[in-house]
Amino acid sequence: MFEGIKGRSPRLGSAESYGPAALVARRAAERVRAGHLWVYRSDVETLVPAQGATELEAGSVVTVLDGRGLPLGSALYSASSQLMLRMVSRETGLTRAQYVAQVGLRLRAALALRQQLAPASAEDNACRLVFSEADGLPGIVADRYNDLVVVQLLTQGTARQDVRAALVEGMQEQFGASITLWERPDPKIRELEQLEPPPAGPLLGDAARTSTRFRINGTSFHYDAGAGQKTGAFLDQRLNYAAAAQYARGTALDICTYQGGFALHLAQHCTAVTGVDASRAALEVADRNRELNPAVAGRVDWLEADAFELLREYESTGRRYDTIVLDPPAFAKTRRAAENALRGYKELNLRAMKMLRPGGTLVTCSCSHHVGLPAFLDVVAAAASDSGRRVQLLEVRGAAPDHPAVLTLPETSYLKCLICRVD
Secondary structure, eight states: OOEESTTOOOOOTTGGGTOSEEEEOHHHHHHHHTTOOEEEGGGEEEEEOOTTOSSOOTTOEEEEEOTTSOEEEEEEEOSSOSEEEEEEESOSSOOHHHHHHHHHHHHHHHHHHHHHHSOOOSSOOEEEEEEGGGGTOTTEEEEEETTEEEEEEOSTTTSSHHHHHHHHHHHHHHHGGGOEEEEOOOHHHHHHHTOOOOOSSOSBSOTTOOEEEEEETTEEEEEETTSSSTTSSOGGGHHHHHHHHHHOOSEEEEETOTTTHHHHHHTTTOSEEEEEESOHHHHHHHHHHHHTOHHHHTTEEEEEOOHHHHHHHHHHTTOOEEEEEEOOOOSOSSGGGHHHHHHHHHHHHHHHHHHEEEEEEEEEEEOOTTSOHHHHHHHHHHHHHHHTOOEEEEEEEOSOTTSOOBTTBGGGOOOEEEEEEEO
């Protein structure tokens, strides 16, 4: 009845009375008791199937126990991911029906919080509605783009019809017929979690409604539910776009512009802005976004190029700018990649600092949760030292409030945005 992990001997104790359950190593138990919400496969010692079963069902709700058999709470179990357990409650013995009921309650709480933090208006009608663990809903992310809501169900325990039904009920209660709700899988995570394809049509609303226009900080953007990364846009930078614009002036360079978020905001105060990205598809959307903002369109152009190669060329040929934004994708997807990521961040920041005119503004970002804020500050400081420039740190920013962080889960504080003045 008990299944050992990696050949470890199962510790029976009182675990059998809880089944389905998972016994975890001491270090994992200590982290969970301290409020961390993830347990990796390497820290799971024994799996206890439900009574009468031979193995744990993928996506089931399990009781998490320490090595002595003492309960720590309930979690969603993944049979395939290295992140095997995601804590969902301090309660033990949670049934599937009880978990789904919690999903409904927590969804309503998350939507109420967004009404407080990011109420829809003529100038702003896009925000994150559900942010996974931060809203007590591990494996569930939902973003609103005007009249479209896109949800991702990222685990074996959430990509199920009962969770979809709870989401539909909560969204319908909140928005009525004013939105269409689409489920959009992340291809990599779907493969990792071995998930079935989502329903072909929308979970709620009009199947013909697949694209829309939305506004953040008064700037207009195009949105297509079937294109782009993750849920389609990066709403976590929403307030950082506006903050960067307040410091911007003169000529500007926006590195890794994606769909033009920073560039179109910088153009409100700059004479000329060049947005750079390696993805032609992203720049095609950026071009459509530029057309939606005729007041600044004439001051913005796009360049398809590799960020590192372009900055090397520009720095060596003496190009100079008044404002530079660095917003690269996550360099460190794993802990092992963190060292190389830091080297990449240092090179980008060093070259940008050398290219800025005296008194210029550098906006530099990292979305790698494996590179924490102290490490990012250190690497930007090292770049400043090597550049021979005096760099003043004006603001330290993170994700917008509709992307709240969990203090006991540092991984939710993933976005760092530094605004600096370079003399």
